[in-house]
Amino acid sequence: MTPAPAPADHPALPEPKTGILIANLGTPDGYDYWSMRRYLSEFLSDRRVIDYPAWKWQPLLQGIILTKRPFTSGANYRLIWNEEKGESPLMTITRDQTQALRDRARAEWGDKVMVEFCMRYGNPSTQEVLERMVKAGCRRIVFLPLYPQYAGATSATANDQLFRALMAQKWQPSVRTCDPYFDRPDYIQALAGSVHRVLGGRVPARLIASYHGMPKRYLLEGDPYHCQCQKTSRLLQAALGWPDGVIDTTFQSVFGTEEWLRPYTVEHVAELARRGVTDIAVISPAFAADCIETLEEINGEIRESFEHAGGKDFTYIPCLNDDPAHVEVMLNVIRENIGGWV
Known part of the structure; x- marks a missing residue:
């Protein structure tokens, strides 16, 4: 009708x-x-x-x-x-x-x-x-x-x-x-693919998975972000087939005086360099697109912190962007x- x-x-x-x-x-x-x-x-x-x-x-x-x-x-x-x-x-x-x-x-x-x-x-x-x-x-x-x-x-x-x-x-x-x-197999494989594209077959002394930070208090109040970041890193390590201890999970972009999720990326990379770990790569699994926190903070401030402490080889792995x-x-x-x- x-x-x-x-x-x-x-x-x-x-x-x-x-x-x-x-x-x-x-x-x-x-x-x-x-x-x-x-x-x-x-x-x-x-x-x-x-x-x-x-x-x-x-x-x-x-x-x-x-x-x-x-x-x-x-x-x-x-x-x-x-x-x-x-x-x-x-x-x-x-x-x-x-x-x-x-x-x-x-x-x-x-x-x-x-x-x-x-x-x-x-x-x-x-x-x-x-x-x-x-x-x-x-x-x-x-x-x-x-x-x-x-x-x-x-x-x-x-x-x-x-x-x-x-x-x-x-x-x-x-x-x-x-x-x-964060735990989808296709997303984890995309992350692993980006690591392979940049590093080829090379395994750095450390791969730093740097996530945007948040106050530690938010975790204690029930926000699942910290746990999901940790799981992303574990799944990425499994997808890459790398041994334990190669991937470190850290947090960046700390703001204010309150304690945030640790370790802080900028401090952690400097500590690695002081301990003689001079070859690192950094990836940002929490960011879907490169931005000020990756292009300027990671590839600028965090790179400088690592090199100033004695680090030599710093590789930034871009976000997945429009891959x-x-x-x-x-x-x-x-x-x-x-x-x-x-």
Whole structure:
């Protein structure tokens, strides 16, 4: 039976689609003072990231921290900035990941799907992209935060922002959020493949698996991130077939005076060098794309710490970025979550 036509004054409705939305942390729009200040203010005001009471934290943040830190952070971003495209490497890589995923999804599902990306902080914002997808006809959305290991300060806050954006929609789409993928065999094999590509058959004296840090208190309060990082390292060692003691799990990007997860990468590599371990490689399994924490902190500050203490051979293994094996991992996760929708 043919459905009755809509009244002449009925708003036009787009053809229904299923959306695929990937999310990363974010990036400032530029490395100038005000771009950095806007970005850092949004990031460091997130209660998932800094959970101190607002009355205690905000005066410190808006005063001392955001007066000085935009200058130092901007200088670091300037070192890695993609001047040709006028954006940070994280933005360039995330756009490339999205296009690769879009091409694969179009080949598999045709025009039934729409693939986009958003950033938790900065642009394109979660709300902006969600609104665009809803207007384009996305009645169902698979949401994939690009964090292999779950943490409240990463995966959870990305989900929070999506749910806040949904609150503004008159007609909310159905949404499925994806589980972390830290122990998936395809992800572990992709990591192992990246190690082989860079090192060939060479086994360094140490492979440092450096993960973004968090306050130790978060672990004690129930956040599973630390345990998932440790498991990722164990699975990577098994996939590489390396003996015990070659891979060390460490944590970087310590902020403030509170104790964070240990050992700290910057201190650990220096201690290794002082003990005569002069050949190391560093990989960042918690990052889906190279960014300020890998390109400047690991390949800059942490490398310098190692070499200053006497280290000689330092090899950085890039993130998986838009490597076909990584795109396949993302696609596999999406396939498992899109079932019954396309």
